[in-house]
Amino acid sequence: MGDKGTVWLPEAGSALAGEIDALFYFVYWVSVVIFVGVVAAMVYFTWKYRRRSAAERPEPVHESKLLEMTWIVVPTILVLIVFTWGFRLYLDLGVAPPDAYEIRVTGKKWLWEFEYPNGTTTVGELVVPANRPVKLQMSSEDVIHSFFVPAFRVKQDVLPNRYTSVWFEAARADTFQVFCTEYCGTQHSGMLARVVSMPQESFDDWVESGGGSLEELPPAEAGELLYSRLGCNACHSVDGSRMVGPTFQGLYGKEGHAMADGSTVVADENYLRQSILQPGAQVVEGYPNVMPASYANLTEDEVSALIAYIESLQ
Numbered sequence: 001m002g003d004k005g006t007v008w009l010p011e012a013g014s015a016l017a018g019e020i021d022a023l024f025y026f027v028y029w030v031s032v033v034i035f036v037g038v039v040a041a042m043v044y045f046t047w048k049y050r051r052r053s054a055a056e057r058p059e060p061v062h063e064s065k066l067l068e069m070t071w072i073v074v075p076t077i078l079v080l081i082v083f084t085w086g087f088r089l090y091l092d093l094g095v096a097p098p099d100a101y102e103i104r105v106t107g108k109k110w111l112w113e114f115e116y117p118n119g120t121t122t123v124g125e126l127v128v129p130a131n132r133p134v135k136l137q138m139s140s141e142d143v144i145h146s147f148f149v150p151a152f153r154v155k156q157d158v159l160p161n162r163y164t165s166v167w168f169e170a171a172r173a174d175t176f177q178v179f180c181t182e183y184c185g186t187q188h189s190g191m192l193a194r195v196v197s198m199p200q201e202s203f204d205d206w207v208e209s210g211g212g213s214l215e216e217l218p219p220a221e222a223g224e225l226l227y228s229r230l231g232c233n234a235c236h237s238v239d240g241s242r243m244v245g246p247t248f249q250g251l252y253g254k255e256g257h258a259m260a261d262g263s264t265v266v267a268d269e270n271y272l273r274q275s276i277l278q279p280g281a282q283v284v285e286g287y288p289n290v291m292p293a294s295y296a297n298l299t300e301d302e303v304s305a306l307i308a309y310i311e312s313l314q
């Protein structure tokens, strides 16, 4: 990530971010000037009109038409500027350019899934062409989530049973952080993703190849790619830390591995295979049986690659 942002705003990474920030700073500086002016006048008047003796009676105050008009007209003009400026930006943000590249986004507890027009899918990583408008068509598989990319200054709720959308144009080839900003359960704070923007040609190659070709990689590396692409990373760490599911580190070959039904197993290839294809068959002690059953239709190569990757994590 290039630019680090300021005290007030995070780095700016989209075509519209600069304009949004300009409006923010306009409101900010107007507020600063008014605040300083009001406080200074207050302090000065407190001193100037202080009571000098117990017998002092103040002169009656007469209104000043000029003064009153000034403090009605000037704020009205400022507020109208902010309104027009803000409303135009709001429309720009709300309506995607017609040539925008469309990507489907699904939010679910607790990951983000992205699907491209040719069927390529990724989890936790949104790859986009830089300097081209991208429109996200979003929905949720369960509860309400919210898609937030601070660097792009876009945030939009993602709802079940309804589409919402958001668009942006990444201003450079870079990576940007995505957050979920609607509290959605225990792993809400871990519902993260990255936007990876790249030049159009690299992006085209990437989408064509289905998001990086698995066949050309050694099994453990293909497994590592699948681990993030299939969303295993949303629930399983590879560094020993506990997430929704157990860590993969040191799992392979573990003896006396305790199951919820009281039995123990050896975590060999067959056990790993069954854990992926039929997660409900043997549930690890101390963990909920929440691993999706949808991995049952992974291909033989994919399962082997995942197992090879888990084996490599000793």
Ligand SMILES: [Cu+2]
Pocket (backbone or CB within 6 Å): 107, 110, 144, 145, 146, 180, 181, 182, 183, 184, 188, 191
């Ligand atoms: Cu969420």
